[in-house]
Amino acid sequence: MKKLFVKTYGCQMNVYDSARMAEALAPAGYVATAAPAEADMILLNTCHIREKAAEKLFSDLGRLAPLKARAGGRLVVAVAGCVAQAEGDEILRRAKSVDIVVGPQSYHRLPDLAAAAERGARPVDTEFPAESKFDRLPARGASGVGAFLSVQEGCDKFCSFCVVPYTRGAEASRPAAAVLAEARTLAARGARELTLLGQNVNAYHGAAPDGGTWGLGRLVRALAEIPELLRLRYTTSHPADMDDALVAAHRDEEKLMPFLHLPVQSGSDRMLRDMNRRHRAADYRRIADKLRVARPDIALSSDFIVGFPGESDADFAATLDLVRAIGFAQAFSFKYSPRPGTPAALRDDQVPEPVKVERLAALQALLSEQQARFNAGFTGRVVEVLFEKRGRHAGQLAGRSPWLQAVHAAAPPTLLGRVATVRVAAVEPNSLAGVLPEAAA
Numbered sequence: 001m002k003k004l005f006v007k008t009y010g011c012q013m014n015v016y017d018s019a020r021m022a023e024a025l026a027p028a029g030y031v032a033t034a035a036p037a038e039a040d041m042i043l044l045n046t047c048h049i050r051e052k053a054a055e056k057l058f059s060d061l062g063r064l065a066p067l068k069a070r071a072g073g074r075l076v077v078a079v080a081g082c083v084a085q086a087e088g089d090e091i092l093r094r095a096k097s098v099d100i101v102v103g104p105q106s107y108h109r110l111p112d113l114a115a116a117a118e119r120g121a122r123p124v125d126t127e128f129p130a131e132s133k134f135d136r137l138p139a140r141g142a143s144g145v146g147a148f149l150s151v152q153e154g155c156d157k158f159c160s161f162c163v164v165p166y167t168r169g170a171e172a173s174r175p176a177a178a179v180l181a182e183a184r185t186l187a188a189r190g191a192r193e194l195t196l197l198g199q200n201v202n203a204y205h206g207a208a209p210d211g212g213t214w215g216l217g218r219l220v221r222a223l224a225e226i227p228e229l230l231r232l233r234y235t236t237s238h239p240a241d242m243d244d245a246l247v248a249a250h251r252d253e254e255k256l257m258p259f260l261h262l263p264v265q266s267g268s269d270r271m272l273r274d275m276n277r278r279h280r281a282a283d284y285r286r287i288a289d290k291l292r293v294a295r296p297d298i299a300l301s302s303d304f305i306v307g308f309p310g311e312s313d314a315d316f317a318a319t320l321d322l323v324r325a326i327g328f329a330q331a332f333s334f335k336y337s338p339r340p341g342t343p344a345a346l347r348d349d350q351v352p353e354p355v356k357v358e359r360l361a362a363l364q365a366l367l368s369e370q371q372a373r374f375n376a377g378f379t380g381r382v383v384e385v386l387f388e389k390r391g392r393h394a395g396q397l398a399g400r401s402p403w404l405q406a407v408h409a410a411a412p413p414t415l416l417g418r419v420a421t422v423r424v425a426a427v428e429p430n431s432l433a434g435v436l437p438e439a440a441a
């Protein structure tokens with residue numbers, strides 16, 4: 001038996017991929033460990049989205065070097081994910097401790113790469129192979145109450161700031177039948193909530209079981225028919241791909257949760273054009289309106305970039321205006337980070353760091369205020385919570401509201417994997433404190 005330590009950086013797709021890589025290595029005798037010091041293989045599943053994310057890999061490799069030196073050939077160090085794809089064999093040159101470099105489309109080849117590394121080779125596999133890894137990876141293993149399921153991968157949008165089209169390749173959707181089969185397996189292994197993943201998940205257009213293609217709205221309806229699945233979510237979406245069928249699914253499908261992460265990046269049309277986003281601020285507002293008509297309780301989340309090249313005070317003010325107009329339940333915001341190989345990185349009108357810092361602080365202040373207001377509105381309300389795991393304190397369970405808020409409550413373990421009605425007793429900074437009605441009575 002060999003031990004595998006996995007560290008995952010970046011987005012939810014990497015979390016999903018890490019699970020599948022571990023499953024792929026299981027037949028080769030690898031079992032998971034939480035202790036890098038006792039590992040026979042250390043697998044780093046990396047992210048290239050911003051400079052800081054990518055640099056984390058090299059600082060972690062630096063820290064691993066003594067471990068590798070002590071273990072010698074016994075320890076295999078593998079680098080997977082988007083930095084692996086972007087930098088390839090450059091990683092082998094830069095970090096002597098690395099034995100395997102494997103890009104996101106080659107994970108099914110990991111057992112062969114591991115065998116080669118055990119023989120002393122340093123294989124690099126960053127191809128975009130003709131075969132789909134999804135057809136070659138073993139069936140899903142264990143599942144938690146909440147599970148991720150990749151339905152679409154890659155991106156053809158080429159936003160001018162973004163590395164994803166280069167690191168994940170062209171957009172590709174899995175056939176609906178394959179998605180449904182994996183969903184049924186996960187449901188049989190305990191999954192009650194599925195989050196469908198894709199870099200651009202609402203561009204999903206998979207082969208339909210009966211010929212033709214299905215969009216995401218249709219796929220959601222089919223998944224909702226799996227009785228064990230109580231909740232469905234999907235992420236991350238692009239405004240330009242928010243079609244009517246998907247909006248209708250929000251109206252009609254009770255299992256589709258009323259919370260949507262829909263990145264907008266900026267509220268300035270000039271910035272949106274230069275970012276090659278293919279939508280304007282008004283389009284985003286129209287989509288938000290449509291969603292709210294379809295599902296009045298829907299809450300929105302978003303991503304923002306401040307300090308994109310050429311961003312003026314007026315452009316940034318337009319972003320704040322958009323935020324005020326929409327009202328977000330939650331959001332992520334980032335300082336623009338120039339990425340190698342992307343068009344925006346070459347521009348000579350980069351925004352100075354202190355300006356980025358200032359704008360980020362102003363935007364985050366507004367977004368936190370909106371988030372706090374959204375959560376404060378739940379005081380005293382009754383919400384349905386899907387309990388996913390034990391809470392931090394004895395006798396507690398932790399779960400999520402339909403709006404993805406973390407909720408904890410004193411509850412019996414029999415409620416794990418079930419939806420219970422909970423009264424919100426207090427709104428804490430990072431979660432809601434709930435009380436079961438029986439406990440309150």
Ligand code: SAH
Binds near residue numbers: 236305
């Ligand atoms: N697939 C997702 C994007 C993944 S990246 C989507 O299309 O929405 C997640 C977020 O990182 C993006 O929405 C964007 O806000 C941010 N991001 C991407 N590239 C960036 C860069 N070069 N600098 C700063 N933030 C970036």
Ligand code: SF4
Binds near residue numbers: 156157
């Ligand atoms: Fe990146 Fe744009 Fe594609 Fe999202 S839509 S992954 S931001 S290129």
Ligand code: F3S
Binds near residue numbers: 011013014082163
């Ligand atoms: Fe990062 Fe790649 Fe995800 S760059 S955000 S790990 S798609």
